[in-house]
Amino acid sequence: MSAAIPNPESPIQNQKSVELLVLGAGPAMGLNGRTTSCYLLRAGERRILIDCGPAIIQQLHDAGVAPRQIDDVCFTHGHADHVLGYPMLMLWRLFKAPPGVGLPRIVASQAVLAALDGVMQHTLAGEAEPIKAAPRIVLPTSEPASLPLYADVMLRTWPMNHSPYAPGLGLRFEIGDPPAQKIVAFTGDTGPCDNVALLARDADLLVHEATLSARLKPEFADGAFGHSTAQIAGRHAAAARAKRLALVHIDVSEEGQEAVFIEEAAAEYAGPVSAPFAGVQFTL
Numbered sequence: 001m002s003a004a005i006p007n008p009e010s011p012i013q014n015q016k017s018v019e020l021l022v023l024g025a026g027p028a029m030g031l032n033g034r035t036t037s038c039y040l041l042r043a044g045e046r047r048i049l050i051d052c053g054p055a056i057i058q059q060l061h062d063a064g065v066a067p068r069q070i071d072d073v074c075f076t077h078g079h080a081d082h083v084l085g086y087p088m089l090m091l092w093r094l095f096k097a098p099p100g101v102g103l104p105r106i107v108a109s110q111a112v113l114a115a116l117d118g119v120m121q122h123t124l125a126g127e128a129e130p131i132k133a134a135p136r137i138v139l140p141t142s143e144p145a146s147l148p149l150y151a152d153v154m155l156r157t158w159p160m161n162h163s164p165y166a167p168g169l170g171l172r173f174e175i176g177d178p179p180a181q182k183i184v185a186f187t188g189d190t191g192p193c194d195n196v197a198l199l200a201r202d203a204d205l206l207v208h209e210a211t212l213s214a215r216l217k218p219e220f221a222d223g224a225f226g227h228s229t230a231q232i233a234g235r236h237a238a239a240a241r242a243k244r245l246a247l248v249h250i251d252v253s254e255e256g257q258e259a260v261f262i263e264e265a266a267a268e269y270a271g272p273v274s275a276p277f278a279g280v281q282f283t284l
Helices: 056-062 086-095 110-123 125-132 195-199 230-240 258-266
Strands: 018-024 038-043 046-050 072-074 105-109 136-139 145-150 153-159 169-175 182-186 205-209 245-248 281-283
Touching: 018 056, 018 182, 038 056, 038 169, 046 145, 056 086, 086 110, 086 125, 105 110, 110 125, 110 136, 153 195, 169 195, 195 230, 205 230, 230 245, 230 258, 245 258
Parallel strands: 046 072, 072 105, 105 136, 182 205, 205 245
Antiparallel strands: 018 038, 018 281, 038 046, 145 153, 153 169, 169 182
């Protein structure tokens, strides 16, 4: 594993100050009110972006968040709906950020970094080299990993079950110390995967993709195309003993069927289940 030296900045002063803002919760084609999946984790003064799809500047604007406020960008995998906003976010930071505000730190696998560099080279070649100078942490895709992002923010990752050419990572953020520690877990895109139970163990919030529904499309009950059903998400949440489950990445063909997805997951999992839209905030 190749990793940058952990940031030595001071720890979070208020361990209870943990919020997750949903910037988008839709699939690649997007859904009304969802756009592509993207999340902003607020941990004390830290602002950590999870994935960076093509609408990122608009998503941040709609949420009242300035691109200059992002400290880190963490990627689950390299598919277009999760990475194509990267050039515009970095371009904004390069040319519009106030003096003294540098580029955000990038946390991703080597496969994702190669995709990001390729997109930059093909779309904004003149800025590719200065943007590549942003600090980077490289995550492995074949084994679990742990690294401190900050003094009180630990990132743990596990391989997920999604795509051989765009290997996925589940991201687990442990914020603060027990007993006040808060845990937020993201599966990214994944089919059924035993690692989710480890990723989301006792998490305060599990953000789990649920592209499919076993009720609406029984032929995909076991998952398909590297994606999960709401039923699978509920089973994963139950196995992990997660405290709350958010279903995201619901397929565009199922718009308006969110209640079916919630009921399907709730049949497997006893905790609170939601299917959030952009603008929803979870306070942990």
